[in-house]
Amino acid sequence: xxxxxxxxxxxxxxxxxxxxxxxxxxxxxxxxxxxxxxxxxxxxxxxxxxxxxxxxxxxxxxxxxxxxxxxxxxxxxxxxxxxxxxxxx
Numbered sequence: 001x002x003x004x005x006x007x008x009x010x011x012x013x014x015x016x017x018x019x020x021x022x023x024x025x026x027x028x029x030x031x032x033x034x035x036x037x038x039x040x041x042x043x044x045x046x047x048x049x050x051x052x053x054x055x056x057x058x059x060x061x062x063x064x065x066x067x068x069x070x071x072x073x074x075x076x077x078x079x080x081x082x083x084x085x086x087x088x089x
Contacts, residue, residue: 003053007034007060008067015068031057 010030014023035053037043043053 003056004060004063007057008063011061011064012067015064027061 007030011027014026018026032038033041034043035057036050037045037053043049
């Protein structure tokens with residue numbers, strides 16, 4: 001749960017606050033350091049651990065994208081409902 005939340009939060013922060021090129025740089029460095037274990041993280045490089053971290057990385061990205069899309073969709077729906085109310089008055 002911790003790893004999934006860790007990646008979810010990093011991806012969501014990147015999606016909400018960074019430009020596209022900054023997002024790519026953050027996500028690639030996150031993968032390089034936290035999944036592959038390259039410095040400065042210096043994590044274990046056993047194939048099984050890399051695979052499990054890669055799975056959490058992927059799930060965190062999918063979860064963050066889902067949250068990002070749903071929040072944008074819901075925000076748009078609120079404005080659509082308000083427009084309908086104003087139109088009816």
